[in-house]
Amino acid sequence: SYELTQPPSVSVSPGQTARITCSGDALPKQYAYWYQQKPGQAPVLVIYKDSERPSGIPERFSGSSSGTTVTLTISGVQAEDEADYYCQSADSSGTSLVFGGGTKLTVL
Amino acid sequence: EVQLVESGGVVVQPGGSLRLSCAASGFTFDDYAMHWVRQAPGKGLEWVSLISWDGGSTYYADSVKGRFTISRDNSKNSLYLQMNSLRAEDTALYYCAKDNDDSSNYMDVWGKGTTVTVSS
Numbered sequence: 001s002y003e004l005t006q007p008p009s010v011s012v013s014p015g016q017t018a019r020i021t022c023s024g025d026a027l028p029k030q031y032a033y034w035y036q037q038k039p040g041q042a043p044v045l046v047i048y049k050d051s052e053r054p055s056g057i058p059e060r061f062s063g064s065s066s067g068t069t070v071t072l073t074i075s076g077v078q079a080e081d082e083a084d085y086y087c088q089s090a091d092s093s094g095t096s097l098v099f100g101g102g103t104k105l106t107v108l
Numbered sequence: 109e110v111q112l113v114e115s116g117g118v119v120v121q122p123g124g125s126l127r128l129s130c131a132a133s134g135f136t137f138d139d140y141a142m143h144w145v146r147q148a149p150g151k152g153l154e155w156v157s158l159i160s161w162d163g164g165s166t167y168y169a170d171s172v173k174g175r176f177t178i179s180r181d182n183s184k185n186s187l188y189l190q191m192n193s194l195r196a197e198d199t200a201l202y203y204c205a206k207d208n209d210d211s212s213n214y215m216d217v218w219g220k221g222t223t224v225t226v227s228s
Contacts, residue, residue: 001170031213031214033214033215035153035215037153042203042218042219042220042221043145043153043203043215043218044218045214045215045216048208048214048216054216084152086152086153088153088155088214088215090213094213095167096155096167096169096170097143097155097158097167097213098155099145099152099153099154099155100152101152102152102153
């Protein structure tokens with residue numbers, strides 16, 4: 001079955017830039033989406049269609065795509081950004097959705 | 109305000125059955141596809157199933173195919189997940205989520221979830 005691969009953890013100091021990657025063979029053909037999940041809360045969409053930001057999401061959140069890897073970038077990280085981040089996409093047929101394993105962002 | 113409220117989660121024995129419900133409000137329910145996503149304790153998100161706006165198309169993760177059935181009643185603004193032959197590994201928080209469109213394949217609104225525990 002199709003898989004998306006994320007690093008388990010990323011750590012940054014406040015004000016620095018955090019980059020979280022997600023790799024998958026179908027990413028050149030399928031859009032990627034990113035969700036933020038804080039403890040005890042439901043996920044929140046932060047990036048859609050690789051690089052679009054929903055209304056209400058701070059400008060410091062951005063997304064990019066290159067080949068089989070997509071990247072979520074958080075510029076000027078704040079303490080409130082500490083959370084788990086999940087990428088999501090679809091297999092090449094578009095009929096089976098998949099989440100990456102998640103990346104825990106720690107703000108030092 | 110767009111809102112999704114899940115219900116029906118309980119403790120059930122292995123091999124048992126359960127039906128989850130999701131009540132939707134604040135948007136035109138039958139304009140959108142809907143998803144179920146689950147999260148086992150301490151684990152990541154797992155997509156479970158997707159249903160098109162009219163119920164005519166349904167899709168499942170391999171882990172639940174043949175055991176779970178997704179359905180909807182647009183007259184009641186409700187989404188359902190019938191879960192049969194439950195296993196310990198189905199223990200999770202089950203989220204109902206709204207698709208951005210009828211076939212965008214991503215979730216723009218999530219409920220708070222309902223907990224299913226499969227245990228003897």
